[in-house]
Amino acid sequence: MLRKLWVYVLAAGAFSAASGQTWKVPVAMKTLGNGLKVVVSEDHSAPTFGICVSYGIGFRLEPEGRTGFAHLFEHMMFEGTPNAPKGTLDRVIEGGGGNNNGDTRYDFTEYIETAPVSALDPVLWIEADRMKTLDFSPANLENQRKVVEEEVRVNVLNQPYGLFFAIDLPGKAFDTYPNSHNFYGDFKDLDAARIEDVEKFYRQYYLPNNAVLAIVGDVNAADVFAKVEKYFAAIPAGPAPPRAKLEEAPQTAERRAVQTDKLANLPALAVGYRVPARGTHDAVVAAVAGELLHNGQASRLYQALVKESRKANSVDGGLNWPLGNPFEFNGPTLLVSFIVALPATSEDDLISAYDSAIADLARRGPDAAELDRIRAKMRSDWYAELELPIERASALSHAVLFDGNADQVSSVPDEIAAVSAADIQSFAAKYLVKTNRTIIWRVPAPKGAGEK
Amino acid sequence: MKIESFALAVVLCGTASAADKEPALPKDLPPYGAMKPLAAPRVIQRKLANGLTVWLVPESGFPKVAFALKLRGGYTADPKDRPGFADLLAATVTQGTASRSAKQVAEEIASAGGDLSASAGADSILVDASVLSSRANKAVELLADVAGHAAFADQEVAIAKSNLSASLEADEASPAFLGRRALYRALFGNHPYAVISPTQDSITQTTPADLRREYARRFRPDRALLVAAGDFSESAMESTIERAFGSWKAEGEAAPIESGKPAAVISKAVIVVPRPGSVQTAFYLGTLGPTRPAPDYAAARVANAIYGGMFGSRLVNNIREDKGYTYSPGAAILLNHDAGIVLTRADVRNAVTGASFNEIVYELNRMATTAPGTDEVEHAKRYLLGSLAIQLQSRGAVARQLANLWIDSLPPDALASQAEQIAKVTPAEVQAVARKYFPAWRMTVVAVGDEKVIREELAPFGLEFKNAQ
Numbered sequence: 001m002l003r004k005l006w007v008y009v010l011a012a013g014a015f016s017a018a019s020g021q022t023w024k025v026p027v028a029m030k031t032l033g034n035g036l037k038v039v040v041s042e043d044h045s046a047p048t049f050g051i052c053v054s055y056g057i058g059f060r061l062e063p064e065g066r067t068g069f070a071h072l073f074e075h076m077m078f079e080g081t082p083n084a085p086k087g088t089l090d091r092v093i094e095g096g097g098g099n100n101n102g103d104t105r106y107d108f109t110e111y112i113e114t115a116p117v118s119a120l121d122p123v124l125w126i127e128a129d130r131m132k133t134l135d136f137s138p139a140n141l142e143n144q145r146k147v148v149e150e151e152v153r154v155n156v157l158n159q160p161y162g163l164f165f166a167i168d169l170p171g172k173a174f175d176t177y178p179n180s181h182n183f184y185g186d187f188k189d190l191d192a193a194r195i196e197d198v199e200k201f202y203r204q205y206y207l208p209n210n211a212v213l214a215i216v217g218d219v220n221a222a223d224v225f226a227k228v229e230k231y232f233a234a235i236p237a238g239p240a241p242p243r244a245k246l247e248e249a250p251q252t253a254e255r256r257a258v259q260t261d262k263l264a265n266l267p268a269l270a271v272g273y274r275v276p277a278r279g280t281h282d283a284v285v286a287a288v289a290g291e292l293l294h295n296g297q298a299s300r301l302y303q304a305l306v307k308e309s310r311k312a313n314s315v316d317g318g319l320n321w322p323l324g325n326p327f328e329f330n331g332p333t334l335l336v337s338f339i340v341a342l343p344a345t346s347e348d349d350l351i352s353a354y355d356s357a358i359a360d361l362a363r364r365g366p367d368a369a370e371l372d373r374i375r376a377k378m379r380s381d382w383y384a385e386l387e388l389p390i391e392r393a394s395a396l397s398h399a400v401l402f403d404g405n406a407d408q409v410s411s412v413p414d415e416i417a418a419v420s421a422a423d424i425q426s427f428a429a430k431y432l433v434k435t436n437r438t439i440i441w442r443v444p445a446p447k448g449a450g451e452k
Numbered sequence: 453m454k455i456e457s458f459a460l461a462v463v464l465c466g467t468a469s470a471a472d473k474e475p476a477l478p479k480d481l482p483p484y485g486a487m488k489p490l491a492a493p494r495v496i497q498r499k500l501a502n503g504l505t506v507w508l509v510p511e512s513g514f515p516k517v518a519f520a521l522k523l524r525g526g527y528t529a530d531p532k533d534r535p536g537f538a539d540l541l542a543a544t545v546t547q548g549t550a551s552r553s554a555k556q557v558a559e560e561i562a563s564a565g566g567d568l569s570a571s572a573g574a575d576s577i578l579v580d581a582s583v584l585s586s587r588a589n590k591a592v593e594l595l596a597d598v599a600g601h602a603a604f605a606d607q608e609v610a611i612a613k614s615n616l617s618a619s620l621e622a623d624e625a626s627p628a629f630l631g632r633r634a635l636y637r638a639l640f641g642n643h644p645y646a647v648i649s650p651t652q653d654s655i656t657q658t659t660p661a662d663l664r665r666e667y668a669r670r671f672r673p674d675r676a677l678l679v680a681a682g683d684f685s686e687s688a689m690e691s692t693i694e695r696a697f698g699s700w701k702a703e704g705e706a707a708p709i710e711s712g713k714p715a716a717v718i719s720k721a722v723i724v725v726p727r728p729g730s731v732q733t734a735f736y737l738g739t740l741g742p743t744r745p746a747p748d749y750a751a752a753r754v755a756n757a758i759y760g761g762m763f764g765s766r767l768v769n770n771i772r773e774d775k776g777y778t779y780s781p782g783a784a785i786l787l788n789h790d791a792g793i794v795l796t797r798a799d800v801r802n803a804v805t806g807a808s809f810n811e812i813v814y815e816l817n818r819m820a821t822t823a824p825g826t827d828e829v830e831h832a833k834r835y836l837l838g839s840l841a842i843q844l845q846s847r848g849a850v851a852r853q854l855a856n857l858w859i860d861s862l863p864p865d866a867l868a869s870q871a872e873q874i875a876k877v878t879p880a881e882v883q884a885v886a887r888k889y890f891p892a893w894r895m896t897v898v899a900v901g902d903e904k905v906i907r908e909e910l911a912p913f914g915l916e917f918k919n920a921q
Contacts, residue, residue: 023514023515043513045511045513045514046491046841046844046845047488047491047841048838048841048842048845083478083480084478084481085475086773087475087764087769087773088475088477088478090762090763090764091474091477091764091831092477092481094762094763094764094831094834094835095484095764095831095834095835096484096834096838097487097834097835097837097838097839097841097842098838098842099763099838099839099842100763114842114845115838115842116487116488116837116838116841116842117485117488118484118485118486118487118488119484119485119838120485121482121483121484121485122481122482122483122484125480125481125482126481129478142776143773143774143775143776144776145776146775146776146777147772147773147776147778147779148779149801150732150776150777150778150779150780150799150800150801151779151780153731153732153779153799153801154732154778154779154780154799157731157732158627158730158731158732158734158799159626159627160622160625160626262728262729263625263727263729264622264625265621265622265624265625266618266621266622295562296558296562296567297554297558297562297567298555298558298559298561298562302558303555306611306615307554307555307611310611310614313615313618313619313622314615314619340618340622342614342615342618343618343621369559369563372563373559373562373563374562376562376563376564376565376584376587377562377563377565377566379565379584380516380564380565380566380582380583380584381565383514383515383516383584384516384582387514387516387845387846387847388845388846389845
């Protein structure tokens with residue numbers, strides 16, 4: 001889902017009051033005449049900046065028969081414009097001492113750069129240039145189709161587990177196309193993409209009124225607003241893009257699947273629970289419950305499965321894991337567990353130990369010490385997501401894209417602090433139940449004769 | 453079909469890659485401003501009476517503190533018959549102390565907002581944590597407890613051993629792990645730099661008594677550095693550290709650390725790591741490179757950026773942006789105390805294994821045999837100088853970089869002086885260093901994937917093959 005491998009970041013959790021000091025991200029906001037929203041957060045601790053331009057287009061909105069298109073399209077945003085041919089963007093950004101990447105998720109596609117402040121003007125120019133138009137080149141599309149297929153091979157087809165906890169699990173847990181299709185794309189769909197599709201998609205979604213630009217770093221807000229006005233104001237707005245229909249019929253029964261894996265050596269389990277809609281208090285409760293279960297060696301599942309019952313080699317997961325942090329989604333998502341089992345562990349044994357730990361959360365909510373601990377941990381993790389200018393810009397742009405409110409990034413720790421032990425218990429009793437979950441058990445395929 | 457596609461690639465490579473003349477930038481593009489000098493942090497250096505080196509980087513504002521406790525000696529200090537023992541030490545050292553169970557350690561560091569993680573490398577072991585500044589004292593207390601009073605309880609050692617054993621089995625399914633392991637073994641032979649993980653044997657043999665003995669020989673204040681970077685006052689942090697670490701004592705003999713430059717081994721045969729079912733070939737090519745203090749390290753960084761270290765580099769432009777053979781090509785200079793590694797990696801679909809190898813060899817040899825353009829060198833220098841500034845944005849990254857400098861016996865101000873060294877690099881120095889490190893014949897070549905595909909695709913090059921041990 002990323003343009004490049006080497007800046008791959010899986011997001012983690014989030015968090016206040018009980019655990020000491022609070023910290024507020026300073027923000028200034030402006031909306032241009034064409035609808036482009038601009039957020040600036042000054043931070044003069046280093047002579048650098050980070051920028052993120054997020055567009056309101058993600059996996060959920062890609063057309064049927066064109067799975068993987070939003071991400072393939074993201075690659076085309078780096079393939080040049082009539083003013084700045086292919087190669088120019090990297091030359092300008094890297095030559096300015098910076099680096100860049102792109103990232104497609106369910107509810108946004110973002111373009112991110114970080115660089116010394118001396119490169120601010122050229123970087124803004126290059127972002128504005130690709131918001132105006134692209135070089136719709138069939139040859140470049142063919143090149144990037146091949147690159148994306150190699151990306152799918154390196155991350156899915158040639159890897160043990162093949163991201164089944166991120167692709168197959170929502171595929172089984174949800175019923176509607178927007179929430180359940182393979183976001184990386186079937187090769188037949190990627191192969192079917194035409195340059196006309198690229199142009200149409202661009203005209204439909206890549207509009208200033210469907211975008212948020214955030215800048216964080218050693219800049220002056222008024223100065224940034226003036227520059228953004230200069231480079232972006234002439235880009236025309238377009239009709240508001242369509243929204244996907246995201247509603248899912250309620251889940252009524254447990255869903256199970258067993259898969260074989262010809263590359264993996266150890267069995268693994270993925271579990272996904274449906275969760276309450278974002279923006280509700282219950283969604284924050286789900287986030288905290290997810291961290292109580294999965295965050296670090298003190299977490300309940302780590303202690304239960306790795307330490308006590310000794311059935312698991314590793315435990316990962318949380319709300320909206322692994323394609324975002326527990327506060328960074330805008331439609332149906334799952335509370336996910338991904339557990340690599342120790343050799344010779346059976347599905348029944350592992351699930352039975354897992355179920356005891358889950359049941360325990362409903363029976364025995366967190367005591368004061370555990371609640372204090374998870375609040376401190378989530379707050380610290382949330383701050384960590386705001387430390388690098390490029391990541392703070394990303395978080396600010398998503399907050400504005402989803403809620404129109406940049407201050408949301410500062411209030412997350414307070415939202416977490418408002419979650420009580422009783423909230424956790426009633427959430428667990430209502431949502432962390434069999435009829436609300438999907439399980440995939442993935443086992444190594446029998447090795448052929450003579451193979452290890 | 454495979455031979456044909458290979459022949460085609462030979463024809464293409466002359467044309468596609470020769471087009472490296474830089475086109476003009478767009479006429480409306482605004483110019484860069486003047487680059488500000490690197491704002492390297494002020495580092496306060498202290499030494500406790502027990503020999504512990506302490507480096508403090510106070511910076512107010514962002515409310516966290518990153519700690520790094522670095523111990524000299526990684527795989528280089530392991531007993532000869534126990535490759536990767538340092539990984540066992542790292543996996544168990546945080547799992548309980550004389551006064552805290554493993555669970556209590558995990559819970560207390562979480563209550564400070566962090567995780568206590570320990571990891572081993574060739575030259576060192578690192579224990580680190582990033583916590584809320586309001587609870588930084590708790591992290592110091594835990595780090596000191598782990599450094600001086602780790603328990604290695606039977607039950608915790610047993611759990612760590614079965615998990616390391618399973619992790620090794622899981623890793624053996626990963627092309628990246630298999631490629632690195634085969635390359636390092638081929639490059640370094642009997643030198644401890646050949647190690648990237650323990651073996652099933654070294655895991656099985658390890659006992660709690662072994663761990664306690666090695667812990668005493670290696671977790672010693674006179675062989676340790678503690679870095680703290682973030683939101684704290686200098687005097688308060690100093691006294692917190694003194695209180696927690698002051699009673700830590702070295703007892704008995706220190707473990708010997710193997711030092712000395714490894715012999716340069718170049719495998720003439722392509723090393724094949726069979727991985728049935730692979731749909732890509734993972735290439736790992738490497739040779740011995742400069743160390744951090746080496747006089748040609750700065751020039752080597754510039755050469756590497758031009759070759760494959762940037763997105764706009766020659767290698768990425770060639771095999772990704774021009775030919776679409778791979779998503780994730782790249783090059784890096786990896787640093788160990790006594791030898792660096794000049795590394796190229798790319799995962800390419802099976803059908804272009806030969807064609808990709810041809811282009812990688814071409815780009816390596818082009819670096820070695822032709823002078824880079826002046827623009828290309830200036831571009832790479834600006835990229836690297838900017839990267840140095842970007843790498844100072846996070847407290848954790850500052851702490852880790854300082855710890856690595858210390859392992860290489862460099863002072864904290866090497867953070868700033870590396871920028872001066874890069875700024876001074878000339879095109880002639882880049883060419884000289886490229887001739888030294890980049891000729892394709894110097895590379896040991898590892899290919900992980902479908903054995904039949906690799907042998908058929910690479911056969912036309914007339915190289916020998918041998919399978920990884």
